Amino acid sequence: MSFDAPLSAHEPMLLAWLRQAVDAHAIVALTDPAGVIRHVNDRLCEISGYKREELIGQTHRMLNSGYHDREFFEKMWATITGGDIWQGTICNRAKDGSLYWVESTIMPLLGMAGRPLGYLALRTDVTQLIDTERELALKTKEMELLFDHSPIGLSWREVDAEGRPGFNHVNQRFCELIGLSSEEATDLTNVQRVTHPDDWEKQQTLTRELYQGKHDTFTLEKRYIHPGGRFVWGVLTVVVIRGKDGRVTHHFAMLEDITARHEAEEEMRRAESRWRTYIQTASEILYALTPEGRIKFVSQAWTTKLGHSVDEVIGMSFRDFVHPEDVERWDVFFRGTLASGGDGQGIEYRVRHLDGRWIWHASTGSAYTDRDKRRAYFGVGRDITIRRKAQQELSAALARLEEMARIIDRSPSVVVLWRAEGGSWPVEFVSASVRQFGYNPEDLTGRKLSFRDMTHPDDRERVGAEVEAHAAAGHQEYNQEYRIQCADGTVRWVDDHTIVRLDDAGRVTHHEGLITDITERKAAADRARIAQERELELAKDVQQHLLPSRFPDMARIELEVLSQPSLQLGGDYYDVMRVDHRHYGFVIADVSGKGAPAALMMAACRASLRLCAIGELSPAAVLHRVNRVLQPDMPPGMYITLFYCILNTDTLALRFCRAGHEAGLLLRAGGGSPELLGDGGMALGMAPPDLFEATLDEGRIVLGAGDLLALYTDGINEACNASGDEFGRDRLEDSLRRHQKDSLAEILRRVDRYLRQFCTLAPRHDDRALLLIRPR
Numbered sequence: 001m002s003f004d005a006p007l008s009a010h011e012p013m014l015l016a017w018l019r020q021a022v023d024a025h026a027i028v029a030l031t032d033p034a035g036v037i038r039h040v041n042d043r044l045c046e047i048s049g050y051k052r053e054e055l056i057g058q059t060h061r062m063l064n065s066g067y068h069d070r071e072f073f074e075k076m077w078a079t080i081t082g083g084d085i086w087q088g089t090i091c092n093r094a095k096d097g098s099l100y101w102v103e104s105t106i107m108p109l110l111g112m113a114g115r116p117l118g119y120l121a122l123r124t125d126v127t128q129l130i131d132t133e134r135e136l137a138l139k140t141k142e143m144e145l146l147f148d149h150s151p152i153g154l155s156w157r158e159v160d161a162e163g164r165p166g167f168n169h170v171n172q173r174f175c176e177l178i179g180l181s182s183e184e185a186t187d188l189t190n191v192q193r194v195t196h197p198d199d200w201e202k203q204q205t206l207t208r209e210l211y212q213g214k215h216d217t218f219t220l221e222k223r224y225i226h227p228g229g230r231f232v233w234g235v236l237t238v239v240v241i242r243g244k245d246g247r248v249t250h251h252f253a254m255l256e257d258i259t260a261r262h263e264a265e266e267e268m269r270r271a272e273s274r275w276r277t278y279i280q281t282a283s284e285i286l287y288a289l290t291p292e293g294r295i296k297f298v299s300q301a302w303t304t305k306l307g308h309s310v311d312e313v314i315g316m317s318f319r320d321f322v323h324p325e326d327v328e329r330w331d332v333f334f335r336g337t338l339a340s341g342g343d344g345q346g347i348e349y350r351v352r353h354l355d356g357r358w359i360w361h362a363s364t365g366s367a368y369t370d371r372d373k374r375r376a377y378f379g380v381g382r383d384i385t386i387r388r389k390a391q392q393e394l395s396a397a398l399a400r401l402e403e404m405a406r407i408i409d410r411s412p413s414v415v416v417l418w419r420a421e422g423g424s425w426p427v428e429f430v431s432a433s434v435r436q437f438g439y440n441p442e443d444l445t446g447r448k449l450s451f452r453d454m455t456h457p458d459d460r461e462r463v464g465a466e467v468e469a470h471a472a473a474g475h476q477e478y479n480q481e482y483r484i485q486c487a488d489g490t491v492r493w494v495d496d497h498t499i500v501r502l503d504d505a506g507r508v509t510h511h512e513g514l515i516t517d518i519t520e521r522k523a524a525a526d527r528a529r530i531a532q533e534r535e536l537e538l539a540k541d542v543q544q545h546l547l548p549s550r551f552p553d554m555a556r557i558e559l560e561v562l563s564q565p566s567l568q569l570g571g572d573y574y575d576v577m578r579v580d581h582r583h584y585g586f587v588i589a590d591v592s593g594k595g596a597p598a599a600l601m602m603a604a605c606r607a608s609l610r611l612c613a614i615g616e617l618s619p620a621a622v623l624h625r626v627n628r629v630l631q632p633d634m635p636p637g638m639y640i641t642l643f644y645c646i647l648n649t650d651t652l653a654l655r656f657c658r659a660g661h662e663a664g665l666l667l668r669a670g671g672g673s674p675e676l677l678g679d680g681g682m683a684l685g686m687a688p689p690d691l692f693e694a695t696l697d698e699g700r701i702v703l704g705a706g707d708l709l710a711l712y713t714d715g716i717n718e719a720c721n722a723s724g725d726e727f728g729r730d731r732l733e734d735s736l737r738r739h740q741k742d743s744l745a746e747i748l749r750r751v752d753r754y755l756r757q758f759c760t761l762a763p764r765h766d767d768r769a770l771l772l773i774r775p776r
Helices: 007-025 042-048 070-081 127-149 172-178 188-193 197-211 259-269 273-281 301-306 327-340 385-410 432-437 441-445 457-473 519-546 595-613 619-633 689-695 728-738 744-758
Strands: 027-031 037-040 086-093 099-110 116-125 153-158 217-225 231-242 248-257 285-289 295-298 347-352 358-369 375-383 414-419 427-430 477-485 491-502 508-517 557-564 571-578 583-591 640-648 653-659 664-667 675-677 698-702 708-712 768-775
Touching (some): 007 042, 070 099, 197 231, 358 385, 427 441, 457 477, 557 571, 571 595, 583 708, 595 640, 708 728
Antiparallel strands (some): 027 037, 027 116, 571 583, 664 675, 664 708
8 A cells, every 4th residue: 555645545444544543542332222231342341341242232321330310421412413513521431330531522423313313422532531530629629738737837939940939828727827918928028027037037047048049948946026015936847849950949948836936945944944834845745633633734745736725724624634434444543643643644635626536646654742742643645546546457457357257157158378389289268168078178279179179070170271371461450160079979060259369479389269149040051042042943934934934926027035033033124015006015133132032023013014004005104003012012121123114016106114233225226325215213112102103204215227225224334343343334335336237146155255254253243134135
């Protein structure tokens, strides 16, 4: 192929490439006008977990996750049935119950009359993007909340390449500490204005050293001057972030209010400087109580840890802050300490935080004689909330582990862990439920038996080969079915869901299996298979007796049919019937589903159609009557697509009607573009009479000698090759056009040959029917 020629010269290859690219990139589904899935690509099967045959014939309701409300799908349906393209993001549910998100474009495939003949959906998996966006939004919200509601002042700004500071972002606490509004605080000039001059110079010196690269952080105690002259002391910690070139790109500052601490330090210096300094800077809460249990002194850590100001709690009863469930134990501890002087034993209890939370504290105390010569109490309390939480989580985890062990032992399934060692499969753990096969867990874990010994002799080689094959392929998880030979000699079928365990080097070390007895299920499956085979034989007999053995002799009309039933018998149906002495009716139909139900519904449709067609020259009127007969008794989920036309053999006038079926394909003898007959109504049995009749249109044309009319079922155009590509209407048209002047039998032979070559190596799951009509 040369790209020097115009691309249009390679249109078939371009179309194939485009289709291959779309299938590789997108999740593709094609539905009929009723929304019933007619085609899916491999990516849809992979992401949904459904096999193609599970999806074909269903609607997208089987993927509905319940995330979107009814209005969402009504708007979508209104858009595409109106002929417009719909785009949006949809949350679907896979077969295993997991959710996945797809960015979707649904395009109506419009017929000649502008009505949708079906819908093409192209989707892209955006699950990871949606999850990432949600996680990012959550993290951003958390950071905003942390910034806005932090108990300390926070500010940050970006720095450009020339070292110029950008906008100064500040939180509310920062504004409160420096005495400026949020708008004022964004201007560094205002921040300088309210900073004590001596402290500003120190800060500028340290900042210059930061930007010179001498260090990346500094901490400074500084003063801010509030309106009215009040000083507020704060600890300012500044941290910078540098780019790869060492240049400062971001400037962060944290400001903690230490005004109260400074005031307390001044008071302590006048009395017990060293002692008070220790008390106020201790990370634990230091407190003193009167003999009545009232707080006479508390360290600043109380405010830091519990939120209450020191002045607020002085004089209050300590027990007022203790959790009601812990008060009695606290009273016993407090009185005992006063009486004994303190034995070094502590107590754990909960203390109320200012915001209402309960904080776990561990406290030790001792008795001392105060200035009034009374027995008082001095205590040290520290926050142990994290430790308590860890203990509770550990206890809960151990409880869950014990419960899980009990569940495993009570489960009818057997959990087994065996080491990947040669071919013997030594067992390291097996649940007690292995006794259902007559074996004791101790016999397996004690190496008296190996897992291989339990496997039926006829299955051991196969199971071992499958295990090795899965390991070689790198499969982390897989299923096997095989037989277990019980201790009493009986045999049970099991399903083994195996998870492969690897070491750090990626080598297989263990296999963890969940073994479930499926003996009854296997027996039931065998019975169902036998019953289905009987049903298919019956359905074949019914279908063969219903199809016409020969066609009426019409002097001016040639007729030939290609009919190929599939291995899974379906409901394809064709017929030619005399309407009156000048008119003949031609019908082709496809009943949804397979087997006897489809064949029986085809029989009912044939009988009703033949009865209603006699003397009636309007195809629409005939289908109205047939739908009224069939619809009330149509089984749920079943319907019939049908094309019916009536030909006047004298004038060659053709009246036709299409009920959800493939359009008739008309090739004129004189050439030109093919004509598609029928705008497409709803399938028979899908809707009550009023709705069905409202969607049904009747068309009229006149045939000429040599014109070729092809009526076919979807087993023709939707036949797939091994790559999943459909045969399609274009290939059918091409085959018919190339042999249009041959005999009808030769045309059918050519089409059949072309179709078989296209579908080589691909299994066939649907009937095929192609009826050709040509005036002489």
